[in-house]
Amino acid sequence: MKANSEAPVLKALAPIVHGFEAASLGEIEKVRAVDLEIAVIFGGPAKTDDEIAGAIGYRVSLLHVESLHELQRIEYIAGQLQTVVPILLRVNLRGPLSAAQLQMAGVPTQFGIDEVRVAEAIRLARRLPHVDLQGFHFHSMSNNLDAAGHVRFVDLCIRKSQEWASEFRLPLSYLNAGGGIGVNYQDVEQQFDWDAFTSGLDRMIREQEMLAGMMEPARMGAVSQDQGLPAGSLLFECGRYLTAACGYYAAEVVDIKQNHGKQFAVVRGGSHHFRLPAAWKQSHPFTVVPVEEWHYPFPRPELRDSAITVAGELCTPNDVLARDVFVPRVRIGDVILFRYAGAYGWSISHHDFLSHPHPEHIFLE
Structure with a gap:
């Protein structure tokens, strides 16, 4: 959901996904406003007591445990509520892992339980009466473009489990391989090879006979009925892959200028609307949409056959959406249209910095 949690997007996805990761x-609460019954799995490195109790109240299907301390807090809160909570232990693997744009495991981060302490966490969970350990969670990377490498990562998760x-x-009911399936923002014609990934995944699972060997059928049936997730499941959190290509960000060019030998197109908008390029320090793919209207009584500034840097309206040099990108033509009043803006665009932006107006949101069905 962190990729894009807008209600129309959730409503469109609800009929075709098994559930949402919150x-x-x-x-x-956003999920439950859209669907009262769909499965929800809940994770995050700093859950409050209110969040844990709220997740139990909203009947989450699985709660991802980030630490031994959090495990004991979940036990304490579940005990007070006189219930049993289904959990997965989130594991911070030591590796080796595929190279990806962001790493949540294999390097020192705040996420998950260090692989060397997993045995300790399992022993503790098995002693606690108000948690039901049903498997493991491995959300280890973000924006991985290597399909074969991602198969190897899933293979590692299965073998460790x-x-x-x-x-x-x-007895294991669920193995959550997390997210990580990427979008190529630098070469939009060369995207993650989904066919190679799924065929490789199929071969790997068949070779291991993983699902037949590691799951307990009687227990799986009860889990599936109670929680709305297919039992004996290998789960994926594909938020970026599902939503990135569905969104665009459009911003009007309000000025063109040259500074220190560089050409700038300054837009009415920026990283307070669409923070992803600045956050990842990358140029985001765009096209120039010509707008023929011109209302001023003086000539219209333009650039032809130039490399431009697209900058926003914020009072910081970090408000840059693309750097040194060649365009055949751009004029003040044209619109810069960014592709693949449906994931981690508006959702991660600092909307009220400088108190500029929010953009209009248009949903096409």
Whole structure:
């Protein structure tokens, strides 16, 4: 959901996904405003007591545990509510992992339980009466474009889970491989090879006979009925992949200028609307949409066959959406149209910085 949590997007996705992954109580509430029954899994590294209790109240399907301390807090809160909470342990793998744009595991981060402490976490979870350990969560990377590498990552997750299941005689119902399937913002014609990924995944699972060997059928049936998720599941959180290509960001060029040998197109908008390019320090793909209207009594400034930097209206040099991109022509009054803006665009932006107006949001069905 953190990729795009707008209600029309959730309503469009609800009939075709198994559920939603939420990272806050606010996101859980957004899901329940759209669908009272669809499965929700809940994660995040700093859950408050109110969020844990709220997630239980909203009947989340799985709660991802980030630490041994959080595990004990969940047990305490579930005990007060006289219920049993289904959980996955989030594991921060040591590696090796595929290279991706962001790493949540394999390097020191605030996410998950260090792989070397997983055995300790399993022993603790098995002793606690108000949590039901049903598997493991491995959200380890973001925006991975290597399909074969992602198959190897999932293979590693499965093998690690099998080792722990065997060691502790732990029946597993769910293995969540998390997100990480990427979008190529630098070459939009060369996207993640979904066919290669799914065929490689199929071969790997068949070779391991993972689902047949590691799951306990009687237990799976009860989980599936109660929680709305297919039992014995390998889960993926594909928010970026699902929503990125569905969104565009359009901003009008309000000025053209040259400074220190560089050409700038300054737009009415910027990173307070669409923060992803600035956050990742990359040029976002765009096209120039010509607008023929011109209302001023003086000549219309333009650039031809030039490399331009697209900058926003904020009073910071960090408000840049694309750098040194060649365009055949751009004029003041034209519109810069950014593609692949449906994920981590508006949702991660600092909307009220400088108190500029919010953009208009248009949803096409």
